[in-house]
Amino acid sequence: MAITASMVKDLRTKTGAGMMDCKKALSATNGDMDKAIDFLREKGLAAAAKKADRIAAEGLVYSYIHGNGRIGVLVEVNCETDFVAQTANFKDLCKDIAMQIAAANPTxxxxxxxxxxxxxxxxxxLRQQALNEGKPEKIVEKMMVGRLEKFYKENCLLEQEFIKDSDKTxxxxxxxxxxKIGEKIDIxxxxxxxxxxxxxxxxxDFVSEVMAQAK
Structure with missing residues (x-):
């Protein structure tokens, strides 16, 4: 079954989950709205979205120095309680984020x-690039939208591909x-x-070096 934008929007309204998570849930359940809601609930994603309005004022300022001492990162990651901030799961997340920043250098x-x-x-x-490629003016705007999305994915941390799993942002x-943790988390x-x-x-090639340390 074809998954439409309106179906994704409807599921997002009902669950508060992200657009990509809603699309994935609908695809996995062949467009069945009730099953898609259960899918998101089972993964905890619907509950996670409902935590967005909570206050996250605890957390860690995490430091990461690349092994050869040539790259350093400081990142503040917030959660709701100091208890969670001191858990291994939260510290591992902070390390992953710091390593991502070191490797991918988001602007x-x-x-x-x-x-x-x-x-x-x-x-x-991007517009001039499309025109120089000989693309008709009428489709240049549509091409720009797609290429601008690529710009966001390359330059914005939250939208970058995770260096440990390129299937995830x-x-x-x-x-x-x-x-997993049960609290709101913010970078x-x-x-x-x-x-x-x-x-x-x-x-x-700092990406390769950082990835080698991540293994």
């Missing part, structure tokens, strides 16, 4: 953080941990430092 935390002038510039570049990893802010940043230097 922004989420798409809402991208300044309008950056978006305007990116749209113009960082937002999905957080949502799964909310369901509030982060800083990434790279030795000699801004200076002329050789270009190493």
């Amino acid at each position: 922004y935390l989420k798409r809402e953080d991208v300044p309008q002038e950056v978006l305007d510039h990116e749209k113009e570049v 960082i937002q999905q990893v957080i949502t799964e941990n909310i369901a 509030r802010r982060y800083s990434r430092y790279e030795l000699g940043e801004g200076l002329e230097k050789r270009n190493d």
Whole structure:
């Protein structure tokens, strides 16, 4: 059964789960709304979404230094209680997020953080690219939407592919941990430092290095 945007929207309204999770649930249940709701409940995703309005003021400022001392990350990850902040699961999540930042070097935390002038510039570049490829003007706008989504996925931490599992985004990893831990979890802010940043230097494959340490 074809899964429509209206079906996804309806399921999201009923459960509060994310768009991609709703689409996956509907696909897994062949479009059956009741079964899709159960699917999300079983995975804890519907319950996780309902925690979005809670206050998360505890947590950790987690530090990660890449093994050769050339990359350092500080990231603040919030939860609701100090008890959860001290658990192994939460600390493992913080480490995964810090390693993601070290490896993938996101420019922004989420798409809402991208300044309008950056978006305007990116749209113009993408528009010219499409026109230079000889694409008809009438489909250029549609192409820009898809290419802008790619920009978000490459530059926004929450939308990046998880370095340990490319089938998941960082937002999905957080949502799964909310369901597992039972508290709201937020990434509030982060800083990434790279030795000699801004200076002329050789270009190493830091993603491969960080991934090697993650194993």
